Amino acid sequence: MDRRIILYLFFFLSPFLAFGQTQISGRVFDEQGEPLPGVNVFIKNSYDGATSLGDGSFEFLTSLAGEQSLVLRLLGFHEVELTVQVLGDSLNVPDQFLREAITEMNAVTISAGAMEASDEKKSVILRPLDIVTTPSAMGDIVGAFQTLPGTSTVGNDGRLFVRGGDASEVGIYIDGLRVGNAYGTTAGNVPTRTRFNPNLFKGTFFSTGGYSAEYGQALSSTLALNTKDLSLRSQGDVSLMSVGGGYSHTWANEKQSLTASVNYFDLKPYQGLIKQDFDFKRAPWGRDAELALQKKFSKGGIWKVLARTEAGGMKLGEQSPGETLVQSIDLRNRYSFIQSNWRKSFESGWTIFGGAALSDNSDQLNLDSLNLNRENFLFHSKFSAIHDFSDRLSVNSGLEYFVHRYGESRSQHNQLRNFDDGQLFAFTEWDYYLSKNWVLRSGIRWGNSSLNQETWLDPRVSLAFRLSEQSQVSLAGGSFSQLPVDNLRVLNPQLKNLESNHLILNYLLQTKGLTFRAETFYKSYEELILFEGYPQFPMNPRNGGKGFARGVDIFLRDRKSLKNTDYWITYSFVDSKRQFDQFQTQVQPGFAPKHNFSVVVKHFVTDIKSQMGMSFSWNDGFPYTDPNFHGEMNRKTKSFQNLSLSWSYLPRQNLIIHGAVSNALGAENVFGYQFSPNADESGNFDSKAIGQPAPRFFFLGVFLTLSKDKTANQLNNL
Structure with a gap:
């Protein structure tokens, strides 16, 4: 055509x-x-x-x-x-x-005061494995977190001190339920440890302030430990250590798992080899048994049970300055903890949680002829519900009830004092994403104590803005309340809440293999407890103290710059002054050094199947009051320093040999001084340094895993 x-x-x-x-x-x-x-x-x-x-x-x-x-x-x-x-x-x-879809992977997160250790979140600082491989931690959860910003290492105590606050101002939770007496009972200046094995947990959330309205009764910080959902396989784990041993067995399938373990430690053989500066009449010892159950249901949801019982003690002689007599301190402790919780997510956007926990602690303390018994009981029940109205709006609300009992008795004098308190709490917290770059969180926590007839409200708010794909800034603030510690509350049951206000500004940069965060904060304190006499024997406790803490934290973690090497560096500056306890003026607390520095390095040597570890901690010293001079907190110890080394060797896939030494250089760390209550003939007060039980601590452990495929090891639990 x-x-x-x-x-x-x-x-x-x-x-x-x-x-x-x-x-x-x-x-x-x-x-x-x-x-x-x-x-x-x-x-x-x-x-x-x-x-x-x-x-x-x-x-x-x-x-x-x-x-x-x-x-x-x-x-x-x-x-x-x-x-x-x-x-x-x-x-x-x-x-x-079109509205951008907000997901966990593309949304900004609130990082002010918040540090997570998890394999499930994108904004993590430490992972579970880091907790047990930090050389200075010696396998203790709190020991690992003492290398993070905002914390202070108080070597004669062992508990967690955060941003100028006392260790009692840190709340510890397991699966959202409060743990009573989370640290082992100790005597004198013998440092303590947390009671629970880090292998139990899949992740940890550590807040240095400005934390969620879901948590309360903590002026400084919360440490939330989350247990594993299901164990990976059936296996047995044998632990042989220089301080004791244990065995753990796990039965697991796709729907449920059960882990039972028993452990025993006794420092007597160790102290027979390593000379101690403390006069131990009976070295610290302990035994424990633990049970962890997880069960998944066919229609969704998971049920968990964790139970633990333990007993232990120690006996030592202590001579006060200016005294010729040696006081005998004999301590026995019994502790039980059990909790059960259930959680389920529904397609409708609801997530429901319910659980209860019980902690029961009993101390028997014999000071020469004085016998003192202490009983501490805590029951916590909790119900919460999270509802995602959309990817932009989520609400978390709940109710909590506590039964708290405490008592002290001296049987030979037929003396008894105690209290019984019921505490009711309600909270609600709303997260609103204005976009993937902006998130606003606002919450409020209501509380009531039946003992002192006090009711309070704590509002809290946080805001975060993403600057780029790798960086963000966030701001957090709010009010926080906490009832006084038990030994003061039993003297005056009408004591009111201690109060604190937090304001935190945070910058976070995260790239592949690199994390940098800088944070500045301000905390105010009101209604702190004052008393007459000495902390060991307080009299007439009352509210009325006040103070502040302010400072800057810097944290850098690098896993990419050096081949097979992972390291993090921390620096914290804390300027804290408070009028509390027996002090008449605002002073720098003895547990709050101004400058704190730490570095942790782990290097993997593949040729010899080993990981070498090093951690170094330093602070500028601890203030104390010397009665030979005028004023309060008028002296300061020399700087604290601790270089710790470790070596983990994997000769076979199912066998781990781990060795560690703390304070390898033998630094003579002093944490303060104990003074005689009376002056001598020349008008001077005799003193004795408060130091370490020994210049160094050595640890050696052999960990053997028994399984069908012979490839599993205890690292698989983390």
């Missing part, structure tokens, strides 16, 4: 071919009004559609008519579906705005 005839037919028939088609056009924008290119725009259940251009515009032809569903779809944004009437030659769709 002649080419001219073909062109004539095309132009002649074109109007008829287009007859009955409608041109649909419009533009697509994001929430900020910026054009969105690449949006797929199409009529549902048809092939008619187009993709938006760089200016957000789109247009296409369709032969469909009448009421139709127009779909706008772009990955990372919420899909929009609108009803349109397709009539006539053209349809101009009004401007459409």
Whole structure:
């Protein structure tokens, strides 16, 4: 056919071919009004559609008519579906705005005062494995967290001190339930440890302030430990250590797992080899048994049970300055803990949690002829519900009830004092994502104590903004309340809450293998407890003290710059002054050094299947009061320093040999001085340094795993 005839037919028939088609056009924008290119725009259940251009515009032809569903779809944004009437030659769709979908992976997170150790979150500082491989920690959870910003290492205590606060101002939780007496009972200046094995936990949330309204009764910090959901396999684990040994066995399948363990430690053989500066009449010893159960249900949800019982003690002689007699201190402790909790997520957006925990601690303390018994009982029940209204709005609300009993008795004098308190709490907290770059969290916590008839409200708020894909800033503030410690409350049951206000500004940078965070904070204290006499024998406790803490924290972790090497560096400056306890003026507390520095390095040597570890901690010394001079907290010890080394060797896949030494250089660390209550003939007060039980501590452990495939080891638990 002649080419001219073909062109004539095309132009002649074109109007008829287009007859009955409608041109649909419009533009697509994001929430900020910026054009969105690449949006797929199409009529549902048809092939008619187009993709938006760089200016957000789109247009296409369709032969469909009448009421139709127009779909706008772009990955990372919420899909929009609108009803349109397709009539006539053209349809101009009004401007459409797509909302970005907020997910856990692309949303900003609140990092002010918050540090997570988990394999499940993207914003983590430490992972569970880091807790047991930090050389200075010696396998203790708190020991690892003492290398993080905001903490102070108080070597003669062992508990967690955060940003100028006392160790009693840190609340410890397991699966959201409060743990009473989380540290082992100790005597004199013998440092303590947390009671629980780090192998139990899949992750840890550590807050240095400004924490969630879900938690309370802590002026400084919360440490939330989350147990494993299910164990990976059935296996047995044998532990042989220089301080004792233990055995753990796990039975596991796809639906449930059960782990039972027994452990015994006794420092008597160790102290027979390593000379101690303390006069131990009976070296510290202890035994424990633990049971952990996890069960998943066919319709969703998981049920967990954790139970532990332990007993231990020690006996030592202590000579006070200026005295010739040696006082005998004999301590026995019994402790039981059990908790059960259930959690389930529903397709409707609800997550329900319910649980209860019971802690029961008993101390028998014999000071020469004085026999003192202490009983501490804590029951905590909790119900909470989280509802995701959308990816932009989520609410977490709950109720809690505590039964708290404490008593002290001296049987030979037929003396008894105790208290019984019921505490009711309610909280609600709302997270609202303005976009993937902005999140606002606001909450409030209500509390009531039946003992002192006090009711209080603690509002809290946090805000975070993402600067880039790797960096963000966040701000957190709020009010925090805490009832006084038991030994003061039993003297005056009408003591009111201690109060603190927090304000925290945080910068966080995270890239692959690198984490940097800088944080500045301010804390105020009100209604701190004052008393007369000595801390060991307080009299007339009352509210009325006040103070503040302010400072800066710096943290850097690098896992990529040096081959097979992981390290982190921490520096904290804390300026804290408070009037509390027996002090008449605001002083720097003895547990709050101004400058704190630590570095942890772990190097993997693949040729010899080993990990070498080093940690170094330093602070500028601890203030103390010397009665030979005027004023309070008028002296300071020399700087504290501790270099710890470790070596983990894997000769076989199921065998780990781990050795560690703390204070390898033998630094003579002093944490303060104990003074005679009376001056001598020349008017001087004799003193004795408060130091360490020994210059160094050595640890050697052999860990053998028994399983069918012979490839599992205890690292698989972490």
